[in-house]
Amino acid sequence: MKEFKVTYFFDEEHYIRRFIYMESQEAAEQLIQSERERYISFTDSRGIYHELNTRNVRVTQISEYFRDQ
Template sequence: MKEFKVTYFFDEQHYIRRFIHVESQEMAEQLIQSERDQYISFTDSRGIYHELNTKNVRVIQISEYHRKK
């Protein structure tokens, strides 16, 4: 299982980041596309709960993430 960093940008200064665990980049893209124009909820790495309307997002970036141990 790989870890991917997903960043939702609202404008140049405001964004929310989440981490997902899926098998491949393609599966990460499919997940993000399936959530388009919906409310999603998740808890970030700091333990903060988020509810996000993906309809209001301007840009979404997905990249594989390699945690430093």
């Protein structure tokens, strides 16, 4: 599994970041596309629970993430 960083931007200053594990970039993109225009929920790496209405997102970025070990 690969780790991907997903960043949801609301404007130039406000964003939420999420990390997901998927087999490929294409699979990550399909997941994000399937979540358009709906509510999603997730817990971030700090243990903070988020509910996000993707309808309010202006830009979504997906990139493979490589953690420093």
